Amino acid sequence: MSTNRTDDRREMLRVSGAAVVAAGLMSTSLLQPKEAGAARAKAPHWVMIMDLRRCMGCRACTVACKAEYDVPLGAFKTVVKQVVTGKYPDTRRTTIPRRCNHCEGTEKVGKMTVPPCVKVCPEYPKDRRVFITPEGKKIRYRGGATYKRPDGLILLDNDSCTGCGKCIDACPYGARTFNKRKAAGKDKSKHAIVKCTSCVHRLDEGVTPACVNTCAAGARIFGDLNDPDSEVARLAREFKLLENRDKTTMKPEAKTMPNIFYIDPDGVLADYSFDEKDKLAEYRDIVE
């Protein structure tokens, strides 16, 4: 291309835009004005909704999680389980994605309501921390080896962890396990704990967790329940997820108030069970 031709084109570009508009081109539509929501001083309430109608058991979530965190061999932070329901010849196989439920909990430690794993942690509550909401409000809370953030995430701080494993025993879902390739911060002779952190490093940067991002079927929906315009709030209203916790959450009898909900029109969750002693095997991904 000669320089002249380039310059000619350049000059053309300055005046040609009008012609494009005049041609009445349909426009792309990837962005939209942000809806002006009422200013919320509350912390977000992160929840995930697993739409069992959509999950096809591809395990892209498991792989994305492994890649995001370099999860050690033999440990998983999220898995896809299968449940077979009905009696021959009228049987059906459903895939159930699982990860840490980031439970609300029902037991109090100070002012914070915490789930069993946090309650039993001997290193909780420890240091004082501050959570800053998107609107800039400061919420004070306490850290620990395992602790609950005001936005509902149950997180780990390996520096404070003694590797006692009480949280593994306390979790009724088996979502926690030892990381055999990492030492606990306070007792190097013990293993560190590994579990889903809901991709807190991504959330804090404003992007969705890796498993949600990669889910091709859109079976994992993540968002802020405190935002009435969010997809999760809409689905929660449509499927009455909060009102029917005994049918929309895993193991409701454990009374942990999970923040992972399932859209389960066929009632498959009721048929899904595992023994307490086998709970750790639940978080092994075995393709049957």
Next chain:
Amino acid sequence: MRNSNSGIAGLYGLLANIFATEVSPELLAQLRSADFRELFTELKIDLGEDFYSGDAAEIVDQLAVEFAGLFLGPGHFISPHESVHHVRDDGDYGTLWGADTVAVKKFIEATGLSYKPEFGGMPDHIAVELEFIQKLEERYAQAVDDGEMELADNLMKIKKRFFTEHLLAWAPEFLTKVAERATLPFYREMAVLLQLLLEQENRIITESTEECAPV
């Protein structure tokens, strides 16, 4: 940016359309219309006689195959995302969902826009960045019409920042790759067109910055 906004938004819109997804039969019909043919001739864009006289369904297919080969894969394709191409000092580049993906998302959301829930792509897709500039230019034109000069100045500052921090930092190199790899004239010419547009915009931005600079 003085009065260079004479419908330039439309050009960004056209290019955002073309890089966002495969050319639809409706878009092809528009692109083959007399108005566009005249425009392309004016811009010295040579799409080849086949583009205008060939069977529409066949051309839509060919363009879809080319689009997939260039931007989607499988095999060697050119990822149309900033975080893959934008070389950063901190070394966080060369992958999808890198630091620039987050930076672009935050930048766009800070201006009061958000991604449509049905948009399943990544926040730093070339089409998103082009549509963002399109929206800025549209708002700028409106602000100038309404005599809101302070707002117009601010919008141009936002555009300059986005251009220098993002679009110009990676798109020219990406477009060179597209132009080299394309087998049909369509994507090659569109890549060259966008490259020229960015060059022109860069020149205008540099000139306006020099004008403002203290002597």
